[in-house]
Amino acid sequence: MSKQLEHNVKASSVSTGKGFALPPYVKDALRKLGYLVGSVAILVLLWELASRFSAQSLPSPISTFGVLWSILSDPFYNYGPNDKGIALQFAASLQRVFTGFILGALVAIPLGILMGVTPFFKQIFEPIVEVLRPVSPLAWFPIGLAVFQSVGPATIFIIFITSLWPTVVNTAFGVSSIPKDHRNVAAVFRFSKWKYLTKILLPYTLPHILTGLRLSMGVAWLVIVAAEMLSGGVGIGFFVWDSWNALSLERVIAAIILIGLVGLVLDRGFHYIQKRFTYGG
Amino acid sequence: MAYLDLQNIGKVYPTKQGDFEVLRNVDLLIDRGEFVSLIGHSGCGKSTVLNIVSGLEKATTGKVFLDGKRITGPGPERGVVFQNYSLLPWLTVWGNVYEVVDAVFPKRTKAEKDEIVEHFLTVVGLWKHRHKRPDEISGGMKQRAAIARAFAVKPQVLLLDEPFGALDALTRSTLQDELVNLMKSTGTTDEREFEHIGTDTVIMVTHDIDEAIFLSDRIVVMTNGPSATIDTIIKVPVKRPRDRRELINQPVYNELKQELLEYLHGAPAAH
Numbered sequence: 001m002s003k004q005l006e007h008n009v010k011a012s013s014v015s016t017g018k019g020f021a022l023p024p025y026v027k028d029a030l031r032k033l034g035y036l037v038g039s040v041a042i043l044v045l046l047w048e049l050a051s052r053f054s055a056q057s058l059p060s061p062i063s064t065f066g067v068l069w070s071i072l073s074d075p076f077y078n079y080g081p082n083d084k085g086i087a088l089q090f091a092a093s094l095q096r097v098f099t100g101f102i103l104g105a106l107v108a109i110p111l112g113i114l115m116g117v118t119p120f121f122k123q124i125f126e127p128i129v130e131v132l133r134p135v136s137p138l139a140w141f142p143i144g145l146a147v148f149q150s151v152g153p154a155t156i157f158i159i160f161i162t163s164l165w166p167t168v169v170n171t172a173f174g175v176s177s178i179p180k181d182h183r184n185v186a187a188v189f190r191f192s193k194w195k196y197l198t199k200i201l202l203p204y205t206l207p208h209i210l211t212g213l214r215l216s217m218g219v220a221w222l223v224i225v226a227a228e229m230l231s232g233g234v235g236i237g238f239f240v241w242d243s244w245n246a247l248s249l250e251r252v253i254a255a256i257i258l259i260g261l262v263g264l265v266l267d268r269g270f271h272y273i274q275k276r277f278t279y280g281g
Numbered sequence: 282m283a284y285l286d287l288q289n290i291g292k293v294y295p296t297k298q299g300d301f302e303v304l305r306n307v308d309l310l311i312d313r314g315e316f317v318s319l320i321g322h323s324g325c326g327k328s329t330v331l332n333i334v335s336g337l338e339k340a341t342t343g344k345v346f347l348d349g350k351r352i353t354g355p356g357p358e359r360g361v362v363f364q365n366y367s368l369l370p371w372l373t374v375w376g377n378v379y380e381v382v383d384a385v386f387p388k389r390t391k392a393e394k395d396e397i398v399e400h401f402l403t404v405v406g407l408w409k410h411r412h413k414r415p416d417e418i419s420g421g422m423k424q425r426a427a428i429a430r431a432f433a434v435k436p437q438v439l440l441l442d443e444p445f446g447a448l449d450a451l452t453r454s455t456l457q458d459e460l461v462n463l464m465k466s467t468g469t470t471d472e473r474e475f476e477h478i479g480t481d482t483v484i485m486v487t488h489d490i491d492e493a494i495f496l497s498d499r500i501v502v503m504t505n506g507p508s509a510t511i512d513t514i515i516k517v518p519v520k521r522p523r524d525r526r527e528l529i530n531q532p533v534y535n536e537l538k539q540e541l542l543e544y545l546h547g548a549p550a551a552h
Contacts, residue, residue, distance in 0.1 A: 181367040184337055187355040189381045189434060199380050203371040279370040279416065 059250045067250035068257065082242070084234055086255075090262060092234040096152075097220050100159025104216060107160075108167035109209055113201070115168070116175020129168055137162040137223045141230055151231040155224075162223045166215035174208025175201060207278045214270035221263045283310035284348055284482060285334070285438055291342035292329050303329050305508045307343070309501065314481045316464075316521065318493040321503030321512075322545065327486045328364075328442055330503075334484060335361050335440050347437060357385040360436030360480065362444045366423040368415040368430075374422075375411035378402060378430045385434040401429040404463055421452035425459070432463055432480055441485040445492065454525065457495060461522045490541045495528060500537075502544045512544060 022030075044061045051060040059067075075087035115122045137158045144154030182204060186196045228237025236259055243251035290307040293300045303326040311317050319327040332338040334345055336355035345352040347359065355361075368377045378398045386394060402408045405425040415423055424444060431439055444460075445453040464481055487493050493500045494517055502512040517537060519528060528534050 181363065181365060182369065184355070184361070184363065185367050185369065185381075187337060188335060188359070188361045189357050189384050190355075191380075191384045192387075195380065195384055199372070200369065203369070279414065 059253065064250045064253045067248070068254035071251065071254055071258075081234070086236075086239070086258065089234060089236045089239045090258070093224050093228060093236040094262075096156050096228075096235065097159055097217075097224050100156040101163045101213075101217060101220050103156070104160045104163025104220075105167055105213060108164045108212070108216070109171050111164075112168045112171025112209070112212070113175050113205070115172040116205070117201075122172065122176075125168075129165065132161075133165040133169070137219075138226055138230065141227065151233060155227045155231045155235075158223060158227045159220045162220050163216040166219065167209065167212035170208045170212030170215070171205060174205035177208075178204050203279070207274060210270065210274040210277060214267065214274060217266055217270060218263070221259075221266060225259060284313040284315075285309075285311040285484075286346040287311075287330070287334070287343070288345070289343040290330065290333055290340045290345070292326065292333065292338070293341040302508045303506060304340075304510065306510050309511065311482065311484065315498045316483045316485070316496055318497040318500045319484065319486045319503060320488060320490065320493050320500055320541065320545070321509065322505050323488065325503045325506045326509040327503050331361075331440050331442050331484060331486050334438070335359050337361075357381075357434045358437045360431035360434055360439050362424070362427050362431045362439070362441045364442045364444070364446065366415070366420075366427045368423055368426055370415050373412050373414055374407055374418065374426045375402065377415070377426055378433050381430050382433050397433055401433040402426075404432075405429045405459060419452075421448050421456060424448065424456060428456075428460065428463065436480050437482065439480045439483045441483060441487075443486050443488065446488070453489075453492070457492060458525070460496070464522075490538055490545070493541070494534060494537050495523060495525060500541065502541065515540060515544075 047058075047061050051058045071086045075085040077083075077085040078088060111125065115125050140158050140161045141154060144157035145151070148154050148157065178201065182200050185191075186200055191199065224235070225237035225240060228235035229241040232238050232241075236255060240252055240255045240259075243249075243255060287307055287309040290304055291302070292304040293302045295301075307330060309317075309330075319330060321327050329338060333340045334352065336352055336359065352359070368374075369380070372380060375398060378401060379394065382389075382394050382397050386397075389397075399408065402411055405428060407422060407425055407429065410418060410422060415426070418426070424447075428444070445456050448456065464483070483496075485493075485496065497517055498521065500515045500517065502515065503509050504512045515537065518533060519531065
């Protein structure tokens with residue numbers, strides 16, 4: 001399949017001069033593919049150079065891809081609590097992220113709506129949000145440990161805290177920016193509170209909420225790696241830390257690549273949902 | 282007693298530079314079944330008058346009574362067709378009308394509400410397009426949907442804020458004819474279905490002289506703002522509903538047009 005694509009790239013680049021017409025969407029896809037290949041090539045080249053200049057203390061791309069391949073070739077092995085396949089590590093991390101994220105959303109969305117609708121709640125909660133929002137979520141780890149007396153829930157607690165802020169802020173902003181036209185419709189036709197909530201407030205605010213959730217998910221995915229380095233056990237963050245302790249930078253870099261790709265997939269997923277729920281005028 | 286009674290309406294907006302008076306001493310009596318247009322230059326506060334009647338804005342001074350009851354806030358007995366349609370973009374054409382019918386008549390059965398929606402969407406010719414969202418239809422169709430929505434809740438008074446201003450001339454005249462038809466159909470033929478007799482009292486804000494003459498019983502000319510008030514009220518002595526071509530051929534049409542132009546742009550001699 002990929003060989004065929006490469007072949008197409010060559011064919012199209014050769015044949016453009018002769019006026020051989022490809023459908024525009026194929027051309028577009030090929031162009032994007034070309035940029036992607038180029039960008040990866042530049043990264044690998046710089047990496048290879050850095051590796052050579054550092055006298056192999058930074059592992060070379062080839063050896064890293066070898067390790068990456070071996071990690072990916074047996075993703076589900078399970079040799080006890082501290083030695084699991086990469087898929088199981090990711091599964092553990094994703095499970096924590098989604099648990100904390102969903103709990104966070106369940107608090108953040110209603111809180112954001114409340115703040116957006118009622119100036120009183122906005123005045124009350126805004127200072128709290130503004131002070132706590134810039135705090136690194138890892139600072140909450142000891143509190144989580146103290147409260148839950150266990151690493152697992154404490155890690156989820158960090159993700160919960162992390163997921164709150166972008167969603168609260170964006171939801172509150174979305175609600176408070178509902179256009180006067182929509183509010184006038186509700187006023188003239190005497191929409192009930194429930195109808196206003198379900199037919200105007202939520203549909204209008206949904207794209208803002210989704211933006212908040214997308215940002216929350218992004219930060220949660222950033223934070224989980226750090227949190228798991230602290231908490232240990234299973235998870236991609238601990239996998240990175242464990243690989244470092246085992247003096248395998250190849251595994252660390254392989255994990256970084258995979259963490260980046262999973263994060264990309266999460267972000268694209270939210271982006272897709274977001275586009276799906278955005279309406280024109 | 283007049284059906285709609287505007288008593289000494291004034292509106293002042295506080296600004297940083299001090300108070301800004303938009304309206305002063307607006308007195309207007311409108312009878313049941315009358316079609317009244319407010320005409321004037323932009324910024325003269327004609328939309329403000331309409332917003333005060335709809336209850337979306339509060340008058341600084343004065344009172345408005347509808348059928349003897351004081352108006353204190355917005356309500357469905359004063360249906361509004363907004364200048365920019367104000368359809369909810371996430372609902373279909375059908376949903377936009379249905380949600381409003383559902384909000385105003387919560388006690389009716391689903392079948393009754395469906396029937397009302399179907400009736401009004403059919404009258405404005407949108408039944409075929411009921412599954413489309415506002416961003417999938419033209420400006421004229423959006424305004425049709427907004428008009429159907431306003432009529433569907435059977436308001437006692439219909440308030441139109443430059444309803445056809447954003448439309449091209451051809452669509453505008455078609456929609457004016459449809460508005461006339463809608464008022465006929467809700468007024469008489471459907472009394473069986475609508476115990477509260479249909480909407481026949483209308484206030485329309487416009488800056489289109491032809492539109493005002495074609496549709497109105499009386500045309501209220503506003504002075505230029507700030508502190509705008511009623512300059513004069515001109516009667517259109519032609520029975521409604523009118524036929525557009527017949528009306529244009531009557532001498533009274535040009536006389537009215539001349540008169541209105543003089544009020545709005547000064548006498549031709551001063552040109």
